[in-house]
Amino acid sequence: MTDGRLRSTISAWRPSVPGITEVFHAHFTDHAYPAHTHDTWALMILDDGSVDFALDRHRHGATGTGMVGLLPPGVSHDGRTVTESGFRKRVLYLDMTVLPEQLTGSAVDRPILDDALLRQRIHQLDTSLGHAGDAFEAESRLSLIRERLRFHLDAPRTRTPGQEAPGLAAALRELLDSRIPTGISLHEAAGILHAHPTHLIRCFKRTYGLPPHAYLTxxxxxxxxxxxxxxxxxxxxxxxxxxxxxxxxxxxxxxxxxxxxxxxxxxxxxxxxx
CATH class of the missing domain: 1.10.10.60 (Homeodomain-like)
Known part of the structure; x- marks a missing residue:
């Protein structure tokens, strides 16, 4: 979709991955967001340019492709371009099953995260969301992103795989082998095996050297x-x-x-x- 008057280009869609309510890509050159709020978390990466925004009446600036922006639900914010060339952004809107509302305060204090690994994982997730049929991969990538965001927000962390890793990994491999044509969601597998999704991924990768979605593919x-x-x-x-x-x-x-x-x-x- 293009708006010639505003010289803006946007695309938006709703993926079939639980926890992600919308994917939004935009190139804005002279658009300014008025103050508003979201019911969801807004997870943003820049592909080009700079953006200036106010969150809870404090102004912040984001420049370059190494940063990650995280805007919490229910908190007023705006947004505007900084240069004539504007900015290109990709945003994933996440519901409360990914991050609880209780982490809002930590996000308000630090909405810009300088984390190259997190940025790369968001890019990989966004890419997988653009391909029909890669929902299992997208779920896995979202789980790892959730863990890293919670690390930045000082939330309790998922434990490191221990002696249970080989047995849990073998059980997941057996489950995947039985579901090759039909597939399985990460959350369904985690429920069957009574394990946290991220812990399940880490146990599998530690044991077999690749993530579950890559094994299934x-x-x-x-x-x-x-x-x-x-x-x-x-x-x-x-x-x-x-x-x-x-x-x-x-x-x-x-x-x-x-x-x-x-x-x-x-x-x-x-x-x-x-």
Whole structure:
């Protein structure tokens, strides 16, 4: 959506990931937000430019791509551009299941976080939210972001994996193996295994060297390769192994194997002829 008069470009959508009520991307050059409040947390990263805003009557400035902004619910704030080129931002609006309202005071005291790792995780989450079918990955990334935000807000932390890690990781792997075509949400897995979602991710990665969503994607690719060599069409394979659609299969298959499913399947005929 574009507004030629304001020279602004925005896009917004509601993802299917619990805890995220809206994703909002914008390039503003001369827009100024009036004072307002949100019912949600606003988690923001900048891709370019600078922004100036007041939160609870105190002014703050954010510049560059290394910062993270966190505006709490129910607290008045505004926002405006600083330079003629304006700013580009990506915002995730998070509900109270991600961060409780009790952490508002800490966020008011420190709405700008200089944390490159947190910024990178938000970028990765935002990217995964732009691809249909990557909800399990997005849930996992959101869980790690939640933990890091709570660290900045001085909230109690998730414990470090201990002796229980291998057993918990094995139980999750078995659960994922049983749900390859249908998939499973992180919160459902955590409920079945009676573990905190972030703790579950850390135990799995510590034991197997990769996060659960990457493991599940790898298993789907492995199964897809077998079906393609059996002569199944890529669209059929995508549905059979749990990808959202053929485009979803193509993206992950190319990243894993280095070629598209169709080209991979075509080698079957050449090999048989030779």
């Amino acid at each position: 790898g298993k789907r690719i492995e199964r897809a390769r077998r079906l393609l060599l059996d002569g199944r069409r890529p669209a059929q394979v995508a549905a059979a192994v749990g990808f959202h659609d053929q485009a979803h299969l193509n993206r992950h298959f190319t990243r894993h194997v280095g070629t598209t499913p169709a080209r991979y399947a075509a080698t079957r005929g050449r090999a048989a002829a030779s």
